[in-house]
Amino acid sequence: MQTYRINMKRRSTPTKEAVLDVITKTGKAMSQDAIEKKINIDINRATIYRVLNRFCEDGVLHKVVAEDGKQYFALCLDCDNIHKSINHFHFRCVKCETIECLPTEVNFSIPDKYTVQNVNCVLTGTCKDCF
Amino acid sequence: MQTYRINMKRRSTPTKEAVLDVITKTGKAMSQDAIEKKINIDINRATIYRVLNRFCEDGVLHKVVAEDGKQYFALCLDCDNIHKSINHFHFRCVKCETIECLPTEVNFSIPDKYTVQNVNCVLTGTCKDCF
């Protein structure tokens, strides 16, 4: 057993605001480079990753790894409201290259003695806008 | 529409045999570097990737991308026999660092106008051997 304590000493910085802002406005899961491109101010690559990971630790964002091997970060607001839980499917459109959280819950039964800590499910294809 | 033709002119080489052999014996999904380490003969990195991708094209192997962003390759024999379809869950054990195909089928409903071409579902946690 391990004690887990959320770091409460977060400082509010322009970088954090900008990153969260662009993800919120886009309404999709975004990669580091997509965020960097869409943001007006110049933020270092490593910093963006650190900001994103901090947001994940704090439960503001959640991370998805698509079959392109890249990490995508999406708001967790959707998880609580629209989606049932954090275990929802994600959809990657090969045409518009966007990743979105689906309202579809991931259901599974797991063999005996297995313990699941994380779920990463991505469906790939064509989205409603690119049909 | 595009005509798709499977390349029938595959040659049998020691490399192909060795790669398929180690994957078969391990019985798990393996990454390029794991294969290279476990193989006795010295095979170039790029060659291993090309062999693996060719096997995928030919339906011998299938590829899974885990949340570590790496590609893992597993036998498709299991898909036909043990598993119901190619759309099965995969399990990544954080302790023994192995990835295996689960007999658990992936079921989902997709919103209207979405078309699914590929499914990539990985559960992470502790496997039965590491419990």
Place this chain on the structure above:
DNA sequence: CTATTTAATGCGACTATGTTGCTTTAGAAG
């Protein structure tokens, strides 16, 4: 307001992971 503390940033170096172009090697078939 200034001074102090330390979280956050920038920068550079570094580690994979995977791909591609091009030359060389070696299966398969006649």
Place this chain on the structure above:
DNA sequence: CTTCTAAAGCAACATAGTCGCATTAAATAG
């Protein structure tokens, strides 16, 4: 053996993500 060309080797490249360390700048105390 000769021919054809798939496959292998090699090197270069691209991208993704991390880490150490110096610097900057929020937060807070005084």
